[in-house]
Amino acid sequence: MALLRSAVLSLLAILVYASSTAGNHTVSTAECADLSNTTWSEYRHGGKLEVQYLLLTRSNMDCATVFSKESLSDPQRRSPFNSSLPSKVIIHGFRALGTKPSWVKTLAQGLLWAEDVNVLVVDWVYGASFAYNRVVQNYKEVAVQISVLINELITHGSKLESFHFIGVSLGAHVSGFVGTLFGGKIGRITGLDPAGPMFKGADVYDRLDPSDALFVEAIHTDSDYFGISIPVGHVDFFLNGGMDQAGCARSQFASMYGYFICDHMRAVHVYISALNDSCPLTGFPCYSYDQFLNGRCVDCQETFEGTCPRIGLLERSGITVSPLPYQEKVFLLTSASAPFCVHHILVELEVSPLEKSAEVQVTLSSGGHPEMERKLKMHTKENVYKTVMASPVPLCKIHSIQLKNTGSRFYRQGDIRFQSVCISELPRKRETDAVCVNTVYLGRSFPWSHDFVLLCGSY
Incomplete structure (x- = not known):
């Protein structure tokens, strides 16, 4: 070689x-x-x-x-x-x-x-x-x-x-x-x-x-x-x-x-x-x-x-x-051009027990910047899923999160119930630094989204 x-x-x-x-x-x-x-x-x-x-x-x-x-x-x-x-x-x-x-x-x-x-x-x-x-x-x-x-x-x-x-x-x-x-x-x-x-x-x-x-x-x-x-x-x-x-x-x-x-x-x-x-x-x-x-x-x-x-x-x-x-x-993680630094955003999904495997696409949106997307494959034996995403803006400037059941056809998974959907910025100093939405139902054909109104320095 x-x-x-x-x-x-x-x-x-x-x-x-x-x-x-x-x-x-x-x-x-x-x-x-x-x-x-x-x-x-x-x-x-x-x-x-x-x-x-x-x-x-x-x-x-x-x-x-x-x-x-x-x-x-x-x-x-x-x-x-x-x-x-x-x-x-x-x-x-x-x-x-x-x-x-x-x-x-x-x-x-x-x-x-x-x-x-x-x-x-x-x-x-x-x-x-x-x-x-x-x-x-x-x-x-x-x-x-x-x-x-x-x-x-x-x-x-x-x-x-x-x-x-x-x-x-x-x-x-x-x-x-x-x-x-x-x-x-x-x-x-x-x-x-x-x-x-x-x-x-x-x-x-x-x-x-x-x-x-x-x-x-x-x-x-x-x-x-x-x-x-x-x-x-x-x-x-x-x-x-x-x-x-x-x-x-x-x-x-x-x-x-x-x-x-x-x-x-x-x-x-x-x-x-x-x-x-x-x-x-x-x-x-x-x-x-x-x-x-x-x-x-x-x-x-x-x-x-x-x-x-x-x-x-x-x-x-x-x-x-x-x-x-x-x-x-x-x-x-880094971006494609100078100054190369990004904000590391942690997304945590706590899922109720699944009958079949599933795939969910997570999308974070912030005004004026490209959307950030990540697909997560979920299995029947786990109930907590995490992923780190690169964001051009800090957590307080993220406007919304969207979940989409992209595996509904392939896995034939029905509705998915999330006990909580949380986002936080790394490094995380306290569990309370996370911003969460509880009890989320994700339909088989319809995405779920939630808008955030956060003030920098207030969470």
Whole structure:
């Protein structure tokens, strides 16, 4: 399977690159530095391992400078690096086309808007290009080179715990090996959909794991293809179960490049969006995605003592419990576009005993937004059914709920009697947070609906 993925990526690269013009060694203006582009000739003959570093700070947010250990001791270069500030280190991953990653500047500027920090971008595009299996052979050497620079920064006053590595795909495992070289003493590692091929079955020494930093988190968005499916951090966010992200095209008419990497790159775009802190992207600890969708995990009390982890720059993702959890999976739903966050609405149906199996469609409506729908299959041995739905608005702005007996023909189920129909917003702190309607009769051919008049903050 790993070889198949590598072959697909190589074919994709050839098809796209054959129709593109050759790039330059370094794209730059007279003053500003930029990441590398691999030329077609270099790409055909395999990438060479060459690492450079770009520095951005609040004083040069729009104009990166090339950075090296010599920059610290050469007064003529006047590097804007400030050793008294925390440092964010961005590491890209495999470059199927040999081109520079387009998202780096947006991520760097998002970090700088959020915090006054040094942002170091690790440019290893040359070594990250060509065949995937050959690129994987380079990642530890890249980590060694980065560790040399980090050591130099420490001698100039930086603190090891002040470094936050943000690694994308294969870059997450580069970050992990840097952490291994420093005995897990660097401050934080964020893995954005850590690479899966050739790493899922690898020893923890060879991939990202919780021992690589004081705090390790990962965001999973493509765990069924290019991303890794196992937890690799103290806390692992699985968005929409970790695969098949909302808004990522599945049709044959989608661009080949977009079809293959949309899910994989969603972790990057969600993280960039979270830096704006416009709305919370909150995860809920649960054993599996199915259990989460079935309403079995409604709060964070048992695992995190009530404080749910959030994607973004909160210290330890907002986790206050000690000791830290280990490879804790948390789940959340997202929308198809920025800022990606949704409100998690729990629907609970308590049903009187059924004579036959049934299927009920639940629809939530809010003015000006698409309706939210979910079908629930009901059996004779259960009487409580739950489901979690993604809503663009909070509970207080949901106008109505509708139930429809969609299984009446297939299951030949007659009228259904509900003892209660309840909705609430997660995380739920109290049972009384739910809004309920009691004694509901759902006819075989006629849907049931109920309008809500709720005031935000009054329930």
